[in-house]
Amino acid sequence: MTATTEATGGPVVAQQTAGGMPAHHIAIFAGLLVLLIAAPFFFYPIFIMKILCFALFACAFNLLLGYGGLLSFGHAAYFGMASYVCAHAAKVWGLTPELAIICGTLVAGVLGFLIGSLAIRRQGIYFAMITLAFAQMVYFFSLQAEFTGGEDGIQAVPRGHLFGLIDLRSQESLYFLVLAIAFAGILLIYRIIHSPFGQVLKAIRENEPRAISLGYRVNRYKLAVFVLSATLAGLAGATKAIVFQLASLTDVYWTMSGEVVLMTLLGGMGTVFGPIVGAAVIVTMQNYLATFGAWVTIIQGLIFVVSVMLFREGIVGVISKWTRKPL
Amino acid sequence: MSDGVILAAENLTKEFKGFFAVEDVNLSVRRGQIHALIGPNGAGKTTCFNLLTKFLSPTRGKITYKGDDITSMSSADIARLGLVRSFQISAVFPHLTALENVRIALQRKRGDSFDFWRSQKVLSAFDDEARALLADVGLSEFETVNASDLSYGRKRALEIATTLALNPEMLLLDEPMAGMAQEDVERISALIKRISANRTILMVEHNLSVVASLSDTITVLARGKVLAEGDYATVSKDERVIEAYIGAGHG
Numbered sequence: 001m002t003a004t005t006e007a008t009g010g011p012v013v014a015q016q017t018a019g020g021m022p023a024h025h026i027a028i029f030a031g032l033l034v035l036l037i038a039a040p041f042f043f044y045p046i047f048i049m050k051i052l053c054f055a056l057f058a059c060a061f062n063l064l065l066g067y068g069g070l071l072s073f074g075h076a077a078y079f080g081m082a083s084y085v086c087a088h089a090a091k092v093w094g095l096t097p098e099l100a101i102i103c104g105t106l107v108a109g110v111l112g113f114l115i116g117s118l119a120i121r122r123q124g125i126y127f128a129m130i131t132l133a134f135a136q137m138v139y140f141f142s143l144q145a146e147f148t149g150g151e152d153g154i155q156a157v158p159r160g161h162l163f164g165l166i167d168l169r170s171q172e173s174l175y176f177l178v179l180a181i182a183f184a185g186i187l188l189i190y191r192i193i194h195s196p197f198g199q200v201l202k203a204i205r206e207n208e209p210r211a212i213s214l215g216y217r218v219n220r221y222k223l224a225v226f227v228l229s230a231t232l233a234g235l236a237g238a239t240k241a242i243v244f245q246l247a248s249l250t251d252v253y254w255t256m257s258g259e260v261v262l263m264t265l266l267g268g269m270g271t272v273f274g275p276i277v278g279a280a281v282i283v284t285m286q287n288y289l290a291t292f293g294a295w296v297t298i299i300q301g302l303i304f305v306v307s308v309m310l311f312r313e314g315i316v317g318v319i320s321k322w323t324r325k326p327l
Numbered sequence: 328m329s330d331g332v333i334l335a336a337e338n339l340t341k342e343f344k345g346f347f348a349v350e351d352v353n354l355s356v357r358r359g360q361i362h363a364l365i366g367p368n369g370a371g372k373t374t375c376f377n378l379l380t381k382f383l384s385p386t387r388g389k390i391t392y393k394g395d396d397i398t399s400m401s402s403a404d405i406a407r408l409g410l411v412r413s414f415q416i417s418a419v420f421p422h423l424t425a426l427e428n429v430r431i432a433l434q435r436k437r438g439d440s441f442d443f444w445r446s447q448k449v450l451s452a453f454d455d456e457a458r459a460l461l462a463d464v465g466l467s468e469f470e471t472v473n474a475s476d477l478s479y480g481r482k483r484a485l486e487i488a489t490t491l492a493l494n495p496e497m498l499l500l501d502e503p504m505a506g507m508a509q510e511d512v513e514r515i516s517a518l519i520k521r522i523s524a525n526r527t528i529l530m531v532e533h534n535l536s537v538v539a540s541l542s543d544t545i546t547v548l549a550r551g552k553v554l555a556e557g558d559y560a561t562v563s564k565d566e567r568v569i570e571a572y573i574g575a576g577h578g
Contacts, residue, residue: 019450100349196434196450197443203431206420209382213418214432215406217439224441 001152021194024325028273029187036179045175046243051283052182053240058263058275059189065261066270067193068225069198069205070120073128074262075133075233077115080252081138082108082234087154087247088147097160097168101181101238108234109227111138116226120219135257142252142265153248157241171258190272192228201225231262262300266307268314271327277315333358333497333527334379334410339388341374348374350551352388356497356544361519361528363538366548367571370533373415375548376501379529380412381405392497411495415502415531419482419489421475424465428485429457430476432492457492464488464518480511487518498522500530504537516541539563547571 021029039048057079064070086104089095095103119130142148147156159168168174192198204211204218211218241247250256259282267278282300289296311318320327334356348369356362364372377383379390381402390398392410402520420428433453434440450510461467464484469477472484485501490498504512504520516537519528523541532538538545539559547554547562549571555562562568 017468020446065387192443194447195443195445196437196447197441198432198446199427199434199447199450200440202423203420206422207418209414210420211431212382212402213380213406213412213414215403215411215435217401217403220439220441224443228443323389 011129011291021190022326025190025272025327028327033183034052036183040172041176045171045281047287049175049178049243050240051280052178053236053243054263054279054283055276056182056239056258057233057236058260058267058279058325059186060236061258061260062269062271062275063189063192063232064225064229064266065264066274067198067201068222068229070222070226071124071261072119072129072131072226072229073126073257073261074133074138074254075116075230076252076254076256077131077135077138078108078112078230078233079237079240079256079260080142080239080247080249082146083241083247083251084142084154085151086238087157087241090160090242091154091157094149095160096164097162097177097242100160101235101242104238105231105234106242108237109231112227112234113223116223116230118230120222120226132254132257135252135254139249139252139254142249148247148249151249153246154241155246157245157247158221159242159245168242178239178243181235185235186276189232193272197221197224200226262304264314266314268317268320268327271314271316271320273327274314274316281315331357331359334346334392335391336375336379337389337391338384339375339378339390341371341378341383343387347551348387349378349464352548352551352553354553356527356529358527359525360543361530361541362544362546363542364529364531364546364548365533365535365538365555369550370548372548373501373550374551376412376499376531380410380499382412383497406493406495408494409496410499411490411493411497412499413486413501414504415505419474419477419485422473424471424473425461425477426454426457426470429460429489429492430454432489433457435493442562450542451482460488460492461485463491465514480507480514483507483511483515484518487515487522491522495526497527497529500528500532502531502533504532504534512537 012088016241054242061075064072082104086100089103090097090100095162115131119127159174162173164325166173168177196248200216202223204221208218237251263278263282264275266281267276268274285300286296289299292299313321316327332355332518336352336354339349339352340347347499352375357570364375366372374383375467378385385398389396392408397405420431430450430453434450435457458470460471464487466484466488467482474482477485503515507515512534542559544556545559546556547568554571555565555568
């Protein structure tokens with residue numbers, strides 16, 4: 001046991017000199033898709049949809065933490081607020097689900113812009129604290145505001161008809177909509193990471209003063225990735241509201257911000273597939289260990305401690321190290 | 328504005344709660360020269376550098392670059408004018424490959440890269456140029472190696488290649504030889520000499536033999552103030568400089 005395994009400890013970065021998606025990434029994405037198309041025949045579809053929503057949420061968070069190097073401790077604000085707005089739009093305004101989801105997502109983006117433009121002025125722990133403080137304000141707002149339904153939340157959200165045509169009360173239709181949203185979202189994040197923008201983002205994460213000295217106005221890049229991350233977290237939250245037909249305080253509470261950090265670190269921060277694995281593991285644990293009641297939190301905490309002690313790079317990070325392939 | 332001066336500082340001062348790290352420094356760097364900033368530890372050399380590139384804001388004083396006042400500009404905007412600095416500790420992007428490191432700088436030619444929807448394939452347009460720059464500093468065979476895995480001397484060479492990728496008119500090098508093995512010192516010295524051909528260089532350096540062999544002008548700082556200025560022969564004979572370096576009572 002060495003305490004100093006890799007002093008720098010940075011995340012594994014996809015090395016793509018020529019550009020384009022490397023073959024093993026295409027294979028993994030294709031495999032995931034096949035698996036997920038087959039999954040509802042073997043597992044409870046709502047359970048898989050929950051994993052998909054959280055996988056997207058964690059990937060959005062990882063975009064900010066793993067690639068932007070910014071630890072937000074208030075991502076529940078975007079996830080939860082989008083969930084409320086989507087639920088409200090579907091239930092009260094009677095919008096079709098896709099429009100309701102878009103409303104929620106956009107509101108999360110705007111909220112991300114407002115909070116982000118203030119938070120990015122500070123670094124490290126101060127950044128985390130500012131995002132947490134704002135998220136707590138959003139929580140308080142959600143508790144007090146009329147449209148959120150306070151302690152009750154917004155219940156019995158209608159799933160409606162997609163584009164006014166496809167009845168989402170059908171489990172299969174809903175499942176494939178959620179699969180499409182999550183997959184498209186994750187692929188978009190993949191593209192962001194592997195874009196010219198993503199390249200600058202990594203440079204800023206790796207060495208901010210150097211990026212500045214090369215003439216990059218780093219705060220604009222940080223704000224851009226913050227807004228992208230908040231928007232995609234919102235997409236996940238809004239989708240979840242349609243799936244569970246519910247928007248509640250749980251999704252906007254600070255423990256939700258903590259949970260997404262946990263998923264990302266457990267799966268592997270700064271890896272493409274880590275957050276998906278992290279989300280799947282945590283959601284599965286919460287579902288199957290639900291009978292233990294409050295003990296779930298303790299078991300979750302222990303797993304987190306063990307993972308940080310034994311494999312700091314996260315599940316996928318470790319696999320990536322073994323196989324010497326960026327995942 | 329005297330002729331041929333590219334970068335000038337007037338009464339540059341930085342005060343940290345009553346302590347003057349840099350006090351009333353006047354500096355004129357002439358176009359095309361290699362200008363060295365030397366002085367004992369704590370003389371304010373690096374602070375001076377940080378002020379000139381706006382990584383620190385001066386308490387008072389004025390900085391002009393090519394006749395324009397840049398005192399209130401941001402660091403990134405100063406870099407965009409062609410005044411590019413290096414850092415004391417090697418400034419590479421550790422988890423990017425050598426090629427990617429250089430490409431980050433070349434990518435600046437596109438202007439801002441906010442296009443997150445586009446594949447990074449568009450960046451391969453810069454690959455040939457990046458390879459040429461790597462070849463220039465002797466790093467051709469390392470283009471796919473992560474910068475973190477390069478030796479110290481090679482990291483510095485990579486840093487220079489990255490800086491050169493911006494084709495800056497003026498370079499500010501903060502201790503380019505710090506912590507380097509002797510053979511690396513010679514290699515980097517030769518490289519600095521070569522790249523100075525059509526550029527202006529201002530460097531902070533402790534290695535006096537490097538300073539002696541490379542610089543046209545030397546400014547000696549001590550306790551935040553300019554002690555002496557001139558070529559090596561002049562400066563090295565200056566009583567006050569000898570005293571500041573060796574201490575009084577050695578003569």
